[in-house]
Amino acid sequence: MSExxxxxxxxxxxxxxxxxxYFYSFIMVLSxxxxxxxxxxxxxxxxxxxxxxxxxxxxxxxxxFKGLSLIYLMLFSLLIxxxxxxxxxxxxxxxxxxxxxxxxxxxxxxxxxxxxxxKLTKISPNKTISGSIGSFVFGLILIPFFQxxxxxxxxxxxxxxxxxxxxxxxxxxxxxxxxxxKANVKDTGDLLPGHGGFLDRLDGILFAVPIGLILFISF
Numbered sequence: 266m267s268e269x270x271x272x273x274x275x276x277x278x279x280x281x282x283x284x285x286x287y288f289y290s291f292i293m294v295l296s297x298x299x300x301x302x303x304x305x306x307x308x309x310x311x312x313x314x315x316x317x318x319x320x321x322x323x324x325x326x327x328x329x330f331k332g333l334s335l336i337y338l339m340l341f342s343l344l345i346x347x348x349x350x351x352x353x354x355x356x357x358x359x360x361x362x363x364x365x366x367x368x369x370x371x372x373x374x375x376x377x378x379x380x381x382x383x384k385l386t387k388i389s390p391n392k393t394i395s396g397s398i399g400s401f402v403f404g405l406i407l408i409p410f411f412q413x414x415x416x417x418x419x420x421x422x423x424x425x426x427x428x429x430x431x432x433x434x435x436x437x438x439x440x441x442x443x444x445x446x447k448a449n450v451k452d453t454g455d456l457l458p459g460h461g462g463f464l465d466r467l468d469g470i471l472f473a474v475p476i477g478l479i480l481f482i483s484f
Contacts, residue, residue: 279457279466287360297345300463301338304471307453307464308334311441314448341475355478357414362477364411365404365427366434366470372396372403373435389442397435404431415481422484430477434469441468 286293312330316323345355376399377392385392404427408420415423441464445453454462464471 283360283363287356290356293356293359294346297342300467301342303454303456303463304467305334305338307462308444311444311448311450311453311464314450315444338471341471344475344478354414354416354481357411358478358481359474361407361411361415362430362474362481363470364407365430365477366473368403368407369400369431369434370438370469373400375399376402386439388439388446392439400435401428401431404428418481418484426477426480426484429480430473433476434473437469437472440472441465 282292282296286296309327309331312327312334316326316330345359373392373396377396380393380395380399382393382395384390385394385397405424408423408427412420412423418426441453445451452461453464456462457466
């Protein structure tokens with residue numbers, strides 16, 4: 266099976282799961298728990314490859330990042346469970362935040378390929394300033410399609426939240442790219458054929474969705 270076919274099939278499966286999460290709460294809960302466990306394992310493997318020496322400093326850093334990432338994912342999962350009963354639109358907020366991340370990723374790829382231009386950072390040489398702008402633009406394009414589902418939130422707040430979600434997604438992507446460069450690996454895993462690991466696909470989402478949820482429930 267070619268690499269392209271693998272990517273297409275995996276993408277279809279992930280999109281199908283996303284739709285099921287939107288319509289069935291129990292699938293959302295199970296997915297959050299399962300994905301949190303897998304991404305935590307992949308993240309820790311990255312950290313272990315970066316700080317692999319047996320000296321006290323590397324042992325401490327492994328323990329620190331291991332604990333910090335575990336606490337983060339636990340709080341992320343707990344946040345969803347706590348606000349589920351008080352916010353019937355929770356699935357909409359999660360779905361919208363994820364779609365913004367995906368759209369930003371696509372926008373960055375397409376616009377970056379078309380216009381190219383100055384590199385955004387040395388961390389990820391393939392990313393350009395034009396691509397980053399494209400990420401914001403593709404995120405904003407979705408607003409008219411979702412505005413009616415986001416409650417009575419002011420349009421200007423929706424625009425601001427969308428931009429912040431896109432920004433956080435891009436920063437999360439850069440952060441994991443930085444760790445992969447430090448660990449000298451291309452992918453964080455091989456569980457998703459054609460895509461690498463869960464952390465490769467969810468890097469921006471894991472950071473952006475909590476920000477999106479906090480912003481939405483605050484307003």
